[in-house]
Amino acid sequence: MPDTACHSNHAKAGAGPLFRWLAALLALLLPLGPVAADAPHDGNSVVNAFGDTPVPDSPQRVVTLYQGATDSAVALGITPVGVVDSWLEPPMYRYLREALDGVEHVGLETQPNLEKIAWLAPDLIMATRFRHQRVRPLLEAMAPTVASDSVFAFKASLRLLAEATGREARARSLLHDWDERVADFRRRIEDTLGDAWPQRAAVVRFKSDHLRIYSTGFAGSILDELGFEQPRSVQDQGWGMKLTSEENIPVINADVIFVLLEPDDPAIARNYRHWRSHPLWQRLDAVRHDRVFEVDAVNWIMGGGILAANAMLDDLYDRYGLSPPTSSCAASGEGVVAC
DSSP: OOOGGGSHHHHHTTHHHHHHHHHHHHHHHGGGHHHHHTSOOOSEEEEETTEEEEEOSSOOOEEEOSHHHHHHHHHTTOOOSEEOOOSSSTTSOHHHHTTTTTOEEOBOSSSBOHHHHHHTOOSEEEEEHHHHGGGHHHHHHHSOEEEESOSSOHHHHHHHHHHHHTOHHHHHHHHHHHHHHHHHHHHHHHHHHGGGOSOBEEEEEEOSSOEEEESSHHHHHHHHHHTOBOOGGGTTOTTEEEEOSGGGGGGGOOSEEEEEEOTTOHHHHHHHHHHHTSHHHHTSHHHHTTOEEEEEHIIIIISOSHHHHHHHHHHHHHHTTOOOOOOSSEEETTEEEOO
């Protein structure tokens, strides 16, 4: 899941050629209109980021175009006919592989294969305005398309897909379970840490030549809901900050640091070792109190759905030595558990 900050300029580049290409592809896809039109539109109407979209009563052929939508589909008991590739662990995150075995892949989240989507003859497409506004006319020419405003607002994604597919009761159950787990965690961590709660938590991600500290996004929103506070340095900093010099290490000072590492990338591992060896790193509060936790980037930032959120919460229970209550829907590296 690339950072929001990295795409504003990319979206503007080559706009002319892009629109000419889209127009040509639309001309090719429009003859497929009868295929998409076969899907009934006498169901309900769903308000979403693309407007007020009529959707069929029970869509059977769903295509999901971002990670949080794919996670949400699996949590709701939906097997999509098409999904986009994962950012890590390609072609699909390990925790979703069993549920999505045999499902067609339709390219990247940022550049879905529109022709392949059309030939899958979906009767519902789940998109996001952030990624897919430019190809909206093409998607809507294929099938009713509902879009989220954000790629990381997992509750909104779950509710939207549930409403579009008639699975509202399942979504309510999942969110009720989530709310109970959040309340339990907040109560128990406050009892455990006492006056040391709330903690300031920094979420950092090492890349090959820099470090990023996040203030919003998937992990940030969940930590906020759980009662953690942000480091003072990143408050009012939008998505967060990109740090290229070790002299900026004090910016990430916090009571606890969660380090998102990408597996099997030697350059990132080297950069992480380099920053950790710096004297300023050793002075960080979290380092001095042995509260630097290396966590799974898939669960903490990439998955983007209710399953990943539960896995992230399970991780936090474990890091703080708390036994998690039973969840009706969770995920692990081995697949979806009890969902």
